[in-house]
Amino acid sequence: MDFENVAGETYYVTYDEFRISDEWGDYYISSLGTFERSDETIPEWCPAMRYSHETCERTCDDPDTCISANSRTKPEQCVCVGDYLRQQEQCIPLNQCNCFVADKGSVLMVGDFYINSGCTRRSTCQNNQITEASYQCSDHATCAERSGVRKCYCDQNYQGDGVTCRHNCFVADIGSVLGVGDFYINSGCTRRSICQNNQIIEASYQCSVHATCAERNSVRKCYCNQNYQGDGVTCRHNCFVADKGCVLGEGHFYINSRCTRKSTCRNSRLVDESYQCSSHATCYTRSGVRKCYCNDGYGGDGVTCTSLPKDCYELYVSGTRSDGVYTIYPDGWSSGIQVYCEMERNGGGWTVFQRRSSASADFYRGWSDYKNGFGNKNHDHWLGNKFIHSLTNQKRYQLRIDLRDSGSSSFYAVYSTFRINNEADKYRLSVGSHSGNTGYDSLSDSNNKQFSTKDRDNDGSSSLDCAEKHRGAWWFHHRWDCRGYSSAFYCRSYCPGYSYYCYYFPVGSDNCANCTDSNLNGDYDGSTRGTYMLWFSYSLNSYGYSIQYTDMKIRPV
Structure with a gap:
């Protein structure tokens, strides 16, 4: 007899013999035989399929043979339905029966793999067959189980599949690992890889218009052209003066703000030398040129000043x-x-x-x-x-x-x-x-x-x-003059007759004056x-x- 409670749980009671009397006996139960009840828990894997008393089912080990109920200790078992076959306590699709892994107690999907506990063997499901292969961790890897997957995992600062692990700063183009702070430039000088904090940092890279992409002493990078200097990305003429923000012409010079250093462009090279004003000179800018200028009364180049006449x-x-x-x-x-x-x-x-x-x-x-x-x-x-x-x-x-x-x-x-x-x-x-x-x-x-x-x-x-x-x-x-004063003593007595009193004008002129x-x-x-x-x-x-x-x-x- 089968029972189901309000929670949906099912139970059963069996008797090996059942008999009732005839009408004259009022149909009473005359015999029940031996009693048996369902006091064992249904196997956990059963709810995925069903629990049945069928006496014949197929297994992965022998999918064409029906297992008789007589061969079981109990008349009722979990039964796999449809195209699923039984493999131990699991129901497995027919096309995956051969990918069951006993160590794992489960079936691998096509393409999936399983690594054993020592990370020495790899099992892979291919074409409904388990393919076994030796497996070994890299020197820079550890055998561990993470998120339910056991395999070789690369150590910190390394990357790869665990069998092969390369340092994070490994550059495939050169086949070696960059040291911390080292860099690598690709063949077209368009990308720069640098090792920072044990990681490769990629960045775009471009040569200056005054630079050439080349390999020198086994180092490929942008190199500044002749008469230019810099890191190749930025190239400035050798006679470029940062303080002034421009390039000095050949033979021209620049004096710093305190007149303590003189920079001169000679043969397309900036030559720096110490510079000091004379005690008779002053450092200042005149007509856009800063240098030592000799003070008033002195002449020279400002470094040497001599007294001027x-x-x-x-x-x-x-x-x-x-x-x-x-x-x-x-x-x-x-x-x-x-x-x-x-x-x-x-x-x-x-x-x-x-x-x-x-x-x-x-x-x-x-x-x-x-x-x-x-x-x-x-x-x-x-x-x-x-x-x-x-x-x-x-x-x-x-x-x-x-x-x-x-x-x-x-x-x-x-x-x-x-x-x-x-x-x-x-x-x-x-x-x-x-x-x-x-x-x-x-x-x-x-x-x-x-x-x-x-x-x-x-x-x-x-x-x-x-x-x-x-x-x-x-x-x-x-x-004085004689205009209007003809009767005055000088005008009357001297202007007419004595030329030395009127040497500026003709004698006798009424403009006689001094x-x-x-x-x-x-x-x-x-x-x-x-x-x-x-x-x-x-x-x-x-x-x-x-x-x-x-x-x-x-x-x-």
Whole structure:
């Protein structure tokens, strides 16, 4: 008798004999025989198929033979149904019966494998047959079971199938393992493999336009071309300066920010050398070039600086003894100016700023020309008021004026001090005491007077332009004139009859006037009264009409 409870569990009770009485006996059970019940648990593998009392089933060992129930100890057994056959306690598809592995107690699927406990043998299911093969772990592998699979597993930092294990940094192209930090570049120089933390790190790789992919000393990589340097991916010219961010041209140099190192491009190579400024130099950038520059008053390359001559006297002291044009460096003129130096007369060391010996140079000029200078330094010239100002304000100077008349008589005047102010003060004149053989001090009347030119009238008169009337440029001063004062003593008594009182204008002119006693920048051969070179003196012929030569020069006191 079969039973099933509410939980779906089934049970049975059997008797080896069953008999009931007839109707007269009210159909009572007269015999049950021996009792047997299902008090054993159904085998675990049975629910996958079914539990039956069939007396015939097939097995993998003998699929064509039916096993009789009489051969079993119990009349009821688990039965495999359909195309499944029994293999020990499992139901196996017919086409897999031969892939049962006893050690494992299960069937291998086609292509699956099983490794024995010692990892010495491998069983593989192929074509419904178990193929056995020897199996051995690599020296860098361990026999273990992981996630239900026993096999050889490569050790840490190695990879492979367990039989063959290669280090993670093994490169197949070269057939060897890279050391930590080592790299390998493929044949096209497009990929870089590097061993980091026992792992191969792959990265794209590309040569610089100034590099070539090549193998040198068994190392393949990008190599910078000639005259370039770098890692091959980045190549910079040998004369590239990182601080400056550009390549130096051949022969060019670069000085670092502290002026302690000099880099020069020589033969397409950057040559570095120590660099130090002179004690008379300063490190700074000028016109885009940083280097040591000599301070004012010194010349040189900045590493070596020597004192520069500020005037002709310093040249004379240093040993220069010949007359000629030289370069001097007054305060404020670091690039120097050229002057004529008189070294052979009057004790030498004189800086000449004016000379008249012919009519070759026109001295009737405007303010700008007299400011910047004009003429030929070896002949007739005016040095320039801006230079005369710089010269005469850096030291205390004396002035010497040499003159020669048409009779070849020579005269000179010396002033103990000489200086002119700056342009803002219109180059105002300052002179000291007079000495010499001219007999008369013709410059003192110009002392503390401003400079005038034909286009800049600074003579102090609003009615008369001395520079224009006398065709020159000088420290003019309008002292007096006779216009409107015909009854005045000088105008009545002296202008008509005495030419030396009116040497600037014709005798008898109502423009008879006196602007100054000197004008060495007048017309050289002026034919009009009052326009010629003038140095009023009782010693000079005809009171200045025939001056043939003048020069004005200074020397430190």
